[in-house]
Amino acid sequence: MEGLTLSDAEQKYYSDLFSYCDIESTKKVVVNGRVLELFRAAQLPNDVVLQIMELCGATRLGYFGRSQFYIALKLVAVAQSGFPLRVESINTVKDLPLPRFVASKNEQESRHAASYSSDSENQGSYSGVIPPPPGRGQVKKGSISHDTVQPRASADQQEPASPIVSPQQSPPTSPHTWRKHNRHSSGGNSERPLAGPGPFWSPFGEAQSGSSAGDAVWSGHSPPPPQENWVSFADTPPTSSLLTMHPASVQDQTTVRTVASATTANEIRRQSSSYDDPWKITDEQRQYYINQFKTIQPDLNGFIPGSAAKEFFTKSKLPILELSHIWELSDFDKDGALTLDEFCAAFHLVVARKNGYDLPEKLPESLMPKLIDLEDAADVGDQPGEVGYSGSPAEAPPSKSPSMPSLNQTWPELNQSSEQWETFSERSSSSQTLTQFDSNIAPADPDTAIVHPVPIRMTPSKIHMQEMELKRTSSDHTNPTSPLLVKPSDLSEENKINSAVKFASGNTVADGYSSSDSFTSDPEQIGSNVTRQRSHSGTSPDNTAPPPPPPRPQPSHSRSSSLDMNRTFTVTTGQQQAGVVAQPPAVPPRPQPSQASGPVVHRPVDADGLMTHTSTSPQQIPEQPNFADFSQFEVLAASNVNEEQDNEAEKHAEVLPVEKASDPASSLRVAKADSKTEEKAAASVPANVSKGTAPLAPPPKPVRRRLKSEDELRPDVDEHTQKTGVLAAVLASQPSIPRSVGKDKKAIQASIRRNKETNTVLARLNSELQQQLKDVLEERISLEVQLEQLRPFSHL
């Protein structure tokens, strides 16, 4: 600001005044109300005061900083000395006397003391209203003094010249009535300057006084109070204190003063005794309000629409601006209508205003709609914030009412605003988090999930069949069982011979073994030779000889199926029966198969027929005569499924399991059928022979064997008869075993090759699916981004 040089005396004086005005002890900013009172006390014309304030920069700043305050004081001195007010005059005018305030220095100290004490009195603000130093004899003064008689009645004599009614007429009436009212009013608001609403409509003059100097000066709405000497009532506690101090300074109307002081004393006493809320509504007042409410809205629970309220309150002849402010204060829920509580609050505020009270910046707690039970009338101090200035004083109320920050009217606003803030920020951040989140999720499970779909159904494909065969052959390799070994070789041959479908089935079966994971449908089967059966039931011939334990191989295959297979295989040669016995336990999860094995067995012909024709799983069954019956069951089931014969690459895995099922099924069937090892063996041979008619060579063999075995199973007697046949078959197969041994390596290699091919196919499939997954995720992310871009529209 402008440079300011102060003499020592001035410095001290100014700092005293500053601290006096600095009721909040902020040391930086003074309450405007106090400042204005001070200026009023300077006995300068209002416009001069205005000018001073503009010059010091407070108008621009909106508050009185220390520098502004000092400048203002200096300007007051300048003005009081009669010098023209200029910014330069601050420093140019030499030897300026200290600014004189009606509240002379001796008052300052007392003011200090009183201010603090009166602050505690809260209410005392108005009760302590003492006739302000009338100062110059101004017409309005008279009215003011009258008003001061009723401390509560007229809070502000600054504008006795109310635009509406001359204060001279009204004040006397209301104060008297009010005083009576006060005297008789029961406890509580005795201090209330707000008498019955009735008389309020008349004392318009008082209403004007309500506008604080701050309002007048800063807002410029209401005419500046003509009285410069009058201490503004804007700050209730401070004014009260000030006013209490003023009695000494009252020059005129001493009588009035005495009267006022008397009343004041009473009031002070009363107030000191009770810490009442100056804004509390008495019962009588409330009743009056309710009656008024009923005239507009008969239903007490209903609302008064804004327009009706506007008309009603316009009758009070308050300036529209103030009515607007009252509305803002009282319409708590901002719905444009007034409930009974809101209406009472509004009415009360109007009455207060009429009586000269300044409108608070925030709705007093006692006037708030009874949403919150508020007994704490601690901080009536928020009243002081009523200076209309929106600068620091606005912050005063909140600081002064720490105990009920939530009750302030701004609370809902703050909440709303905070919600706005939060929602906005949340929105912006959530969107980001969303996207990030999505990106994070992306890599998670989908991979595994996508990989899995492969399994299932089946349609064995050639490759799979081959792989299955490979696996089987490899497994065979491990198995000493010659018949098994033979099988792979046979299978391999059969594979080559068989139709593509059969091959596929076989491969799929093999693949199924390898990707046992995907083989969800029949995990147990994989575990056991049953899988083979299933695959076998697939169209493709079961190239993978049942003998070769399923591709034991893959680590993914945690199934001990291969082990079982091995076990079974190892057993098959020798004790086929034992193997058979072993089989059933190996596949616990599959009670059905075992049970179904029965029926399956019983329909060996049909099943086998189907198998032979449809199933592709090679039945190296002769080597596995011990397979549990359920394998047959599975073969049956698989066969039904396998009929589909999908050769799609994606379904290789599906096929595999099927094939596996078919193979083991067939093998199991065969095994089961061959309850008697030898018989089975024998049967297998004849089965093979009998099945020579099978269109497919490979399948025929195992199928034949199976059938044979089944046949043997059924008729014991037949078995006997067939024993020889079986034996012969076994014998026949036996020699083949050694042959298979020789061909083992080739078969194994072939099976390995096939397995590898299956692996590569699956790997390729996997990568393709992963790629698809990534693409889909990217699309999703882009869509979400678009969605969020569009979102702002919906929110705005």
Add this chain to the structure above:
Amino acid sequence: MAVCIAVIAKENYPLYIRSTPMENELKFHYMVHTSLDVVDEKISAMGKALVDQRELYLGLLYPTEDYKVYGYVTNSKVKFVMVVDSSNTALRDNEIRSMFRKLHNSYTDVMCNPFYNPGDRIQSRVFDNMVTSMMIQVC
């Protein structure tokens, strides 16, 4: 954080204009006035059909070396113009948006007041307080 906030009516006369106490208020007034052209330009650029989808927040209208001017228009063509200090780099777009949102809410509250005649200058103390809260930090 804003240096100047103005509310312009549909007919492009100011309903409310307030600047933080700096020497040249007139400069801000002029900036707001010129920014109205930019606002109109942005509104018209949207096209008639896009009125509904038009975003209320217009964003940075134009930057000067010292200040940045942001705009916001309501559906009733009431414009909010905010001038912020360029040195205030901490101000993010989101914050500007939220400030406009607060402005809009307060303006709506003012409008809802039955004692307020549309077209009058906004003299609500609550509105003033809210604007002050957005501006006072500078001091």
